[in-house]
Amino acid sequence: MKFADWYLKIAAVSAVCGAAMELFMIHTGFYDKVTVLESEKRAWESSREAQAIKEALNPWRKIDEEAKKPS
Template identity: 55%
Template structure:
């Protein structure tokens, strides 16, 4: 039974199986070479480097929200940001 482009169904099944095998072999290669471990390590370093900036932004945002709420006489329950790593070491 021909498909949309005039190819038989077996052609599409072969293409699908070949693509699956190629993708599986690429994943196996990435696992065996430690690619994912390296990605996790780099992402952890990036998060640690930007931690201070994120905490500073959250403090500024909370402060601004409190000011705006005070101006409009609205009571907000803004959660406190998590303690920074320096605070937890003390």
């Protein structure tokens, strides 16, 4: 290959950049924060209030239900 050394340099620099970003996220506690936010989001989505809002905001709910019924 004509440009093999160029591709290897790009791959090495990309790997170093990726590793640096991962270390930064681990060092700053990014993954811990995301885990907490995701668990709060899932708890909210499974609550009765969120289900009621979801149903109220879907104006095509009844049309979709009627379309699914076999004739």
